[in-house]
Amino acid sequence: GAPVIEGYGQSEAGPVISFNPLDGPRKPFSVGLPLPGTKVEIVALEDRGTRLPAGEAGEIRVRGPQIMRGYRGDPKASAAALADGWLYTGDIGEFDDDGYLYIRGRCKELIIVSGYNVYPREIEEILHAHPQVREAAVVGIPDDYRGEQAVAFIVPETDAPRDKAELEAMLTPFLGERLARYKLPSAFLSLETLPRTGVGKVDKSSLEQRAMMEFHEKTDA
Structure with missing residues (x-):
């Protein structure tokens, strides 16, 4: 049968952001590596301008060709989610030293x-x-x-x-x-x-x- 791999995505992001490689290490509980052409960063919850290093959890932000332009008819929600070309996902995650992404939860949770x-x-x-x-x-x-x-x-x-x-x-x-x-x-x-x-x-x-x-x-x- 077809292989099943863990990944991460949102409707606002095409909908795929990352997944574990088909050929290469797959790490338990990880949602893998960002797609080619997709940039993923972790920023501080209290300051979206502060990038966090590997091993520290914060909000996941994404930039890439699959990111939405905005929510139709809802400029307020669009402004909250999009800034300077980044989609702020509302999800909490962190990278390990190998660049694998782990989801820790939702900011609101x-x-x-x-x-x-x-x-x-x-x-x-x-x-x-x-x-x-x-x-x-x-x-x-x-x-x-x-x-x-x-x-x-x-x-x-x-x-x-x-x-x-x-x-x-x-x-x-x-x-x-x-x-x-x-x-x-x-x-x-x-x-x-x-x-x-x-x-x-x-x-x-x-x-x-x-x-x-x-x-x-x-x-x-």
Whole structure:
């Protein structure tokens, strides 16, 4: 059959920006190398004019012949996404020393815990590697002490525990071996399925509302 390779793209970018080479090293979790004629840079989230070196995460910006001219009938959105020939993707990523790109998440999904950046995608990828986890999604909600906290929603496998305390006991050590302590979710909530949008993406707005309700009820109690 045909080979399946990981890549990265957007409707605003033709839609392909990078992919792992057919002939050459393919790196786990990487979306590969930029297409020929396509320039990709990582810039600071707080200053789009500051380029970041390999190993540092920031917003992905792209320049190339496949970049859109703008959003039809929406000059405000066009101005927010396009500047000086660059498309600012709204995605967070970083390069390794070999020039391979890794996606860390969406700018709007970034969770800031006690001043540290926490990327939901990083946590989700590790959770998906656990044999008792079918699906996982991580969102951030406000926290009075730390600014924000991460909450993980889990769709367990059939024979896996569903109780919050049991999920925490199973998954916290697993994550703790692979992540810094500040990145660990403060709670694990079980669902039968993850809510999705009309185009099939996980509906994180719905999950954020659900997490807020869960913690609001806990506070009231």
